[in-house]
Amino acid sequence: MSETFVGRTALVTGATSGIGRAFAEVLAHRGMDLVISGRDLARLELVAEDLREEAGANVEILVADLSEREQVDLVAQRAAGADIALVINNAGYGLAVPFVGGEVAHEQQLLDVLVTAVMRISHAALPGLVERDFGGIINVSSVAGWLSSGTYSAAKSYVTTFSESLAMQLRDSNAHVMALCPGFTRTEFQQRAGMNTETIPDLMWLDPHDVVQVALTDFAAAKPVSVPGVQYKTLGLVAQYLPRPLVRVLSTLERKYRD
Numbered sequence: 001m002s003e004t005f006v007g008r009t010a011l012v013t014g015a016t017s018g019i020g021r022a023f024a025e026v027l028a029h030r031g032m033d034l035v036i037s038g039r040d041l042a043r044l045e046l047v048a049e050d051l052r053e054e055a056g057a058n059v060e061i062l063v064a065d066l067s068e069r070e071q072v073d074l075v076a077q078r079a080a081g082a083d084i085a086l087v088i089n090n091a092g093y094g095l096a097v098p099f100v101g102g103e104v105a106h107e108q109q110l111l112d113v114l115v116t117a118v119m120r121i122s123h124a125a126l127p128g129l130v131e132r133d134f135g136g137i138i139n140v141s142s143v144a145g146w147l148s149s150g151t152y153s154a155a156k157s158y159v160t161t162f163s164e165s166l167a168m169q170l171r172d173s174n175a176h177v178m179a180l181c182p183g184f185t186r187t188e189f190q191q192r193a194g195m196n197t198e199t200i201p202d203l204m205w206l207d208p209h210d211v212v213q214v215a216l217t218d219f220a221a222a223k224p225v226s227v228p229g230v231q232y233k234t235l236g237l238v239a240q241y242l243p244r245p246l247v248r249v250l251s252t253l254e255r256k257y258r259d
Contacts, residue, residue: 006031014091
């Protein structure tokens with residue numbers, strides 16, 4: 001990331017844990033001020049205190065549940081601020097239950113957080129970023145978006161394609177949009193989703209700070225998609241270019257292996 005980001009402000013959603021917190025920490029240590037968003041005020045306050053003490057960053061807290069439209073729009077309004085140079089749309093979670101027999105309200109909430117919030121926050125932030133001809137948006141997607149693994153996979157497919165299309169629309173601008181597509185990363189995500197991770201080999205795990213470092217390097221290079229880890233670059237290529245019937249087989253095997 002360019003040193004010109006020093007002294008500017010980044011907005012990070014889902015900033016209390018995992019990749020979101022790693023983004024907040026890395027950006028703060030690189031000299032950025034922060035607006036951190038999440039649902040839990042107590043956890044946000046702990047993160048803010050750590051960032052102020054360890055990195056000397058100015059940290060603003062924005063409590064918001066991105067499954068609620070009015071609260072999404074509060075974050076979107078803040079993302080449109082003239083001081084915002086970088087938006088990290090990171091907030092998200094997974095569902096451990098199958099679509100058939102599950103609660104439709106839970107499916108809708110997942111789409112609200114993973115798709116609608118990303119779209120609305122991006123829509124609010126981009127006009128100012130384009131006008132200032134600087135900065136941009138990193139939308140945290142997943143290699144799951146290239147597989148056939150339920151609503152989460154479908155939602156991440158949207159995020160990746162959405163980000164790529166915006167990157168193309170802005171190719172003549174110095175404001176940039178990028179999709180970050182990690183694989184299994186050691187965060188609270190798997191526990192919250194009720195996933196069994198004991199069978200996943202160590203070589204498939206990524207560290208969230210490593211993911212962020214790769215993402216920021218790729219963002220500085222104006223890449224439309226960032227895939228951290230050689231293992232996931234390979235998987236991503238396979239999943240994107242295999243015939244779809246084989247991708248469906250691969251997705252079924254991945255679910256059985258994970259479960």
